[in-house]
Amino acid sequence: xxxxxxxxxxxxxxxxxxxxxxxxxxxxxxxxxxxxxxxxxxxxxxxxxxxxxxxxxxxxxxxxxxxxxxxxxxxxxxxxxxxxxxxxxxxxxxxxxxxxxxxxxxxxxxxxxxxxxxxxxxxxxxxxxxxxxxxxxxxxxxxxxxxxxxxxxxxxxxxxxxxxxxxxxxxxxxxxxxxxxxxxxxxxxxxxxxxxxxxxxxxxxxxxxxxxxxxxxxxxxxxxxxxxxxxxxxxxxxxxxxxxxxxxxxxxxxxxxxxxxxxxxxxxxxxxxxxxxxxxxxxxxxxxxxxxxxxxxxxxxxxxxxxxxxxxxxxxxxxxxxxxxxxxxxxxxxxxxxxxxxxxxxxxxxxxxxxxxxxxxxxxxxxxxxxxxxxxxxxxxxxxxxxxxxxxxxxxxxxxxxxxxxxxxxxxxxxxxxxxxxxxxxxxxxxxxxxxxxxxxxxxxxxx
Amino acid sequence: xxxxxxxxxxxxxxxxxxxxxxxxxxxxxxxxxxxxxxxxxxxxxxxxxxxxxxxxxxxxxxxxxxxxxxxxxxxxxxxxxxxxxxxxxxxxxxxxxxxxxxxxxxxxxxxxxxxxxxxxxxxxxxxxxxxxxxxxxxxxxxxxxxxxxxxxxxxxxxxxxxxxxxxxxxxxxxxxxxxxxxxxxxxxxxxxxxxxxxxxxxxxxxxxxxxxxxxxxxxxxxxxxxxxxxxxxxxxxxxxxxxxxxxxxxxxxxxxxxxxxxxxxxxxxxxxxxxxxxxxxxxxxxxxxxxxxxxxxxxxxxxxxxxxxxxxxxxxxxxxxxxxxxxxxxxxxxxxxxxxxxxxxxxxxxxxxxxxxxxxxxxxxxxxxxxxxxxxxxxxxxxxxxxxxxxxxxxxxxxxxxxxxxxxxxxxxxxxxxxxxxxxxxxxxxxxxxxxxxxxxxxxxxxxxxxxxxxxxxxx
Numbered sequence: 001x002x003x004x005x006x007x008x009x010x011x012x013x014x015x016x017x018x019x020x021x022x023x024x025x026x027x028x029x030x031x032x033x034x035x036x037x038x039x040x041x042x043x044x045x046x047x048x049x050x051x052x053x054x055x056x057x058x059x060x061x062x063x064x065x066x067x068x069x070x071x072x073x074x075x076x077x078x079x080x081x082x083x084x085x086x087x088x089x090x091x092x093x094x095x096x097x098x099x100x101x102x103x104x105x106x107x108x109x110x111x112x113x114x115x116x117x118x119x120x121x122x123x124x125x126x127x128x129x130x131x132x133x134x135x136x137x138x139x140x141x142x143x144x145x146x147x148x149x150x151x152x153x154x155x156x157x158x159x160x161x162x163x164x165x166x167x168x169x170x171x172x173x174x175x176x177x178x179x180x181x182x183x184x185x186x187x188x189x190x191x192x193x194x195x196x197x198x199x200x201x202x203x204x205x206x207x208x209x210x211x212x213x214x215x216x217x218x219x220x221x222x223x224x225x226x227x228x229x230x231x232x233x234x235x236x237x238x239x240x241x242x243x244x245x246x247x248x249x250x251x252x253x254x255x256x257x258x259x260x261x262x263x264x265x266x267x268x269x270x271x272x273x274x275x276x277x278x279x280x281x282x283x284x285x286x287x288x289x290x291x292x293x294x295x296x297x298x299x300x301x302x303x304x305x306x307x308x309x310x311x312x313x314x315x316x317x318x319x320x321x322x323x324x325x326x327x328x329x330x331x332x333x334x335x336x337x338x339x340x341x342x343x344x345x346x347x348x349x350x351x352x353x354x355x356x357x358x359x360x361x362x363x364x365x366x367x368x369x370x371x372x373x374x375x376x377x378x379x380x381x382x383x384x385x386x387x388x389x390x391x392x393x394x395x396x397x398x399x400x401x402x403x404x405x406x407x408x409x410x411x412x413x414x415x416x417x418x419x420x421x422x423x424x425x426x427x428x429x430x431x432x433x434x435x436x437x438x439x440x441x442x443x444x445x446x447x448x
Numbered sequence: 449x450x451x452x453x454x455x456x457x458x459x460x461x462x463x464x465x466x467x468x469x470x471x472x473x474x475x476x477x478x479x480x481x482x483x484x485x486x487x488x489x490x491x492x493x494x495x496x497x498x499x500x501x502x503x504x505x506x507x508x509x510x511x512x513x514x515x516x517x518x519x520x521x522x523x524x525x526x527x528x529x530x531x532x533x534x535x536x537x538x539x540x541x542x543x544x545x546x547x548x549x550x551x552x553x554x555x556x557x558x559x560x561x562x563x564x565x566x567x568x569x570x571x572x573x574x575x576x577x578x579x580x581x582x583x584x585x586x587x588x589x590x591x592x593x594x595x596x597x598x599x600x601x602x603x604x605x606x607x608x609x610x611x612x613x614x615x616x617x618x619x620x621x622x623x624x625x626x627x628x629x630x631x632x633x634x635x636x637x638x639x640x641x642x643x644x645x646x647x648x649x650x651x652x653x654x655x656x657x658x659x660x661x662x663x664x665x666x667x668x669x670x671x672x673x674x675x676x677x678x679x680x681x682x683x684x685x686x687x688x689x690x691x692x693x694x695x696x697x698x699x700x701x702x703x704x705x706x707x708x709x710x711x712x713x714x715x716x717x718x719x720x721x722x723x724x725x726x727x728x729x730x731x732x733x734x735x736x737x738x739x740x741x742x743x744x745x746x747x748x749x750x751x752x753x754x755x756x757x758x759x760x761x762x763x764x765x766x767x768x769x770x771x772x773x774x775x776x777x778x779x780x781x782x783x784x785x786x787x788x789x790x791x792x793x794x795x796x797x798x799x800x801x802x803x804x805x806x807x808x809x810x811x812x813x814x815x816x817x818x819x820x821x822x823x824x825x826x827x828x829x830x831x832x833x834x835x836x837x838x839x840x841x842x843x844x845x846x847x848x849x850x851x852x853x854x855x856x857x858x859x860x861x862x863x864x865x866x867x868x869x870x871x872x873x874x875x876x877x878x879x880x881x882x883x884x885x886x887x888x889x890x891x892x893x894x895x896x897x898x899x900x901x902x903x904x905x906x907x908x
Binding site: 396419420421423426 | 622623624625627628640641642645647648
């Protein structure tokens with residue numbers, strides 16, 4: 001069977017690219033060995049956010065008194081949380097399915113293998129296309145910690161999403177975004193959470209100043225941090241680590257969450273045989289989505305370039321554009337990201353540390369989010385901060401970092417500013433609605 | 449009292465000039481020496497400087513008009529002064545900036561409501577086509593890569609509608625890139641931002657460096673047919689003249705080309721000595737090309753039958769060697785002429801040539817020095833050209849093309865093989881006047897002079 005495009009993997013990289021190519025009139029077949037929607041929909045972005053939303057409902061009940069509402073003691077029922085998660089996930093997965101059907105993408109639920117020369121084999125049949133897009137994504141990384149694989153207490157992010165009860169004590173290996181979000185969730189619902197992190201700071205991609213504020217907030221929620229600590233071994237439900245002084249310490253939990261990162265899915269589908277260039281970070285691609293093999297493209301987590309669902313989607317579209325004669329390229333300078341902890345963190349563009357290390361002259365403004373009237377209305381007793389970095393000479397917005405409120409929602413506006421190189425004076429001319437929390441973004445820019 | 453500024457008399461032979469572009473508008477304050485317009489003769493393009501200061505009261509001609517020299521082209525004075533007496537008879541003075549636009553003063557920030565100072569001097573990429581004030585204002589407020597446009601206004605003038613349409617298709621400049629453009633940094637044709645938007649990091653780079661690359665065609669990938677973007681560039685006034693002359697030259701004469709070469713080892717070693725010691729004797733800048741030109745002048749003295757013109761069945765031979773030398777300038781091909789070159793020493797000739805070439809490049813060479821050649825030399829050696837077929841500049845009799853040197857094996861007296869540098873020459877001659885043998889003899893003389901250069905220097 002001959003196609004214009006074969007896609008392996010129906011996560012946000014693969015399924016969006018499939019629909020886009022089909023809308024361009026191309027004959028597309030999409031292979032998926034598990035569920036449509038990939039990690040993001042099934043065991044990543046979406047389920048974790050449903051958990052965190054349930055935790056927020058609980059927190060709102062605790063704080064209802066601030067707004068003049070009396071409640072009885074609120075209780076979170078994990079079984080119901082799981083039900084809701086399942087419902088949302090299936091609805092979205094089915095939604096992807098109908099979207100693909102409507103776009104006339106042929107979807108085949110089977111494991112696909114590259115045969116080379118534009119040929120792919122799945123379920124005993126051979127398919128052929130001028131272009132093949134690899135979007136096989138990533139899986140939780142398994143570090144070589146002695147005792148990790150054998151311990152029944154160790155869960156990864158997929159496993160922990162199936163818990164039907166809040167653990168009394170939870171130990172988390174890794175202070176990256178995944179570990180932090182689970183820490184925030186379980187701390188909200190009453191677990192005693194401890195994070196053990198190898199680096200001296202949590203969330204390494206976040207601007208230092210904002211990262212410190214996040215840690216302070218998470219500590220307030222009762223989370224215990226052990227930074228610059230290396231995990232030595234795991235014995236059952238006990239984790240042994242080496243602290244910065246070299247001393248061995250132990251911490252135990254009902255469960256130990258291994259959230260040390262994600263590894264690209266590279267094995268088992270013929271990548272080596274096709275002479276595709278890859279290393280442990282992922283398949284090597286250029287900014288057009290090309291691999292070293294003509295006709296073979298890759299996007300998303302499997303490339304290791306930017307482990308975000310929206311980056312995967314854009315990379316897939318860029319690749320499809322380049323396949324079919326519409327020159328396009330991937331830009332990474334204005335990709336926003338959000339950490340859905342309570343409070344949430346959002347950022348786009350360069351951190352202050354990046355600007356310093358590149359020797360770029362800048363000005364900055366760090367302003368409390370409460371400068372926007374609506375913040376005090378919506379978030380009584382809470383605090384938030386917006387930080388903006390602009391070029392020294394022309395005042396163009398180089399980076400925006402925020403914590404608190406609904407910064408994850410207005411960061412998209414900041415990404416426009418960075419993408420279009422808007423200067424302070426240009427932003428002044430854009431009218432933001434009042435009263436909204438997004439006004440804090442504009443105000444901070446104007447203070448830079 | 450209002451004063452007039454006249455169309456300058458650019459050279460004795462020039463009687464009228466085209467006013468190709470106004471650099472000022474009615475209402476602008478101007479000072480003496482300020483460039484107010486670009487004009488074109490049939491040989492060159494020149495900038496006109498204001499000879500009076502004050503406010504521009506009226507413009508007496510439109511862009512593209514052919515105006516007799518020494519006629520008033522505009523009136524300058526205090527606002528409100530009467531200038532009617534200055535208007536050339538029959539001229540329709542333009543006292544409003546243009547029938548199309550509301551005044552858009554060039555020096556004031558573009559729109560009062562826009563606190564951003566986007567100066568109109570963020571000039572569009574179009575250099576030769578005139579643009580209406582409203583179009584200029586649009587471009588200043590909407591920074592984008594302005595392509596070469598075919599204006600739909602009078603006489604090809606670019607109007608607001610043209611730039612508004614182009615804006616929708618062309619890559620834009622980010623506000624930061626526009627700020628850099630206002631400082632004079634050039635924008636590439638496309639950039640690395642969204643939809644080819646030019647970003648600050650693209651500024652100053654070539655298009656190839658900045659733009660999104662088209663991926664190389666991959667085997668078995670059916671790439672859709674590429675888009676062929678057509679840019680139209682109408683001939684400028686000068687180009688029309690050059691084109692006409694060249695065509696006329698070839699169609700009115702029977703031209704043929706002789707190729708020969710001369711051993712330049714002597715010139716090369718002389719040049720090396722000049723480089724070493726020359727500065728002390730004021731000879732620093734004499735190069736091989738100068739020496740060759742000097743030899744040509746001497747050869748012409750010996751072959752007066754090559755030095756002159758032919759028209760209407762009459763051959764006019766000159767005693768003066770007025771040698772023209774082709775220059776590739778930003779405004780196109782120009783041929784400055786060294787009058788009475790036979791009277792100059794090598795050093796004098798060399799300095800004069802350099803000064804004239806510089807002026808030709810800057811566009812301020814006296815047009816009289818572009819006329820009256822009796823012979824022309826065109827040197828393409830620097831471009832790696834060996835021999836070619838130069839076209840005679842009518843009504844001259846011949847033209848000498850000079851190419852690069854090639855390494856040739858020669859047999860010496862003792863029978864050994866030696867390698868020497870031989871410079872290439874291509875002599876195009878009008879066969880209607882000069883036959884093969886006379887043409888060849890000229891080249892023989894030239895070759896002898898080049899190969900015995902030090903002797904002709906002694907001869908003086």
